[in-house]
Structures are given as C-alpha cells and as structure tokens.
Amino acid sequence: MSLVARYLEAHGIPTVILGSALDIVTHCAVPRYLFTDFPLGNPCGAPGDGAMQDRIVRSAIDLFDAATAPMTVVRSAEIWPHGDGWRPRYAEVRPEDREKLLAAGEKRRADRAAKAAS
C-alpha cells in the first residue's frame, strides 16, 4: 500500500495511510501516515469500539489538513484495549513449532510449483 500511496501522490492525489506496521510503512517513506499501534487486521480501531474507530478515522482525515510536508507520521494516542499479549504472538517461531513450520513451507512451495506447472 505504501507504494500505491507514493504513486498516487506523484500523480497529484494527496493520500493518508491509516495502518499499523510502522517499520514497513516508514521504511518505504510515504507522504502522510497515521500509525495505530494495533494488531494487523484492525487499523481503524478495536472491534466493537465504534467510538474509538470514529476518533481514529477523524484523526486520519485531519492529517490532510495538518501535514505540510512529506513523511508526516502521526502516532495515534489510542491504546489497544486487550493488553500487549498480541505483540510477541505475531509470526512467532517457537522451538516446538519448527518442524511444523518447515513442513508448511515445503507444502506451500510444492503447491506453488504445481500451480505454475498447470
């Protein structure tokens, strides 16, 4: 999505990215970015919390007015309401899962190869 933002902006359409993977988005350098420090999947706010979602989307829209230079990054003040347990769980590689992960990778490569050959 960061590449799309850059492309649209270069062709005259101002953009705001509203999303959660801070390192990936800033690595790409985008025009305007509202960062929500939430698990991937809920960039606009926690499920079931319409008031939070409303505040976050308004903040994203406000950035169109507030940003005066590229690479404007604003961190939303909203806090994920269910603790920090999600952080270590994303793409976690536990020693006991290594065999399963390797098997999943092998299956995926085989499926891809079969699809490419068909």
Added chain:
Amino acid sequence: MSTVNYMQRTRDFYAAQGYERAYVWAHYDEAPFASLSKPLAQCTVGLVTTAALYDRKPLEPRHVDSAATEPGPERLYANDLAWAKESTHMDDPGSYLPLPVLKRLVEEERIGAVASRMHCVPTEYSQRNTLENDAPEILRRLREDGADIALLVPL
C-alpha cells in the same frame, strides 16, 4: 512498549519455513507530496483497502477490485493475507473499513463526499507488479470516480 519489528519477524518466520531468500521491502529516503487542490470540505474522498470483496483461496491470483460505497460491502475478507489472526478478528467491519465514519464526516461537512466506489489493491510480492499494474489501475479508477484525495487503509 516498543512497536513490533514486522520486517525482522517476517524474515525469521519465512526462514523457519525454509525460504532461503529474505524478502526485501521497498525503501526510499524521500516521498512525493501533493497539496490539496481545494478545501477538505469540498474534497471527494476515495477509499482503498488491501482486503478483498470475497474470500480468496490461498495462492489465488489477486486483482484490483472495486465495490459501491452506498450502501458499501457488509464486510471484507483477508484469509489469504498475513495479519494477527491469532490475536484479533475481522468480524467488526468498522475496525478496518471506515465507510460509516467517512459518511458521518460528509454529513458534518468536514469532507465533501465519499467517492461512489471503494477499491481493493492486492498486496503483492512483486513490487514491480504493484508499480506497473496495480497502482496505475487504482489511480485510473480514483480519477474516474472524481476522487480528490485518497484514504488508504492497509490491513
């Protein structure tokens, strides 16, 4: 609490799956910047997501897709993408699809209008494909819709 290092986490995860070449994320030191051509209260807002309008199967080819914003999709799908499935869910569309808030902002005259369509852009391994095919197609559709600005909501 420090933010998640998604690039390192993803590299480690795919290495554990036996992939030998680590993905290289797009990197730039500068970004383009377009100023608004009219007041925000007069702007038509286009909406772009990385989720899909239907439940794609793993390895199914992904394409740019569009849907009407009135009334708008009941939900979106992303079972074929990497997100925090172990920690959250997508059962509340308001958590990833901001159409209801955008419509309120129109009523409040904070923005001019929501474009008549929203667009789905694939997350692609190939940055070249994104730059040469998908991004130009999104631009074309946004222009067709009369969108002045775009809110991009990656999952």
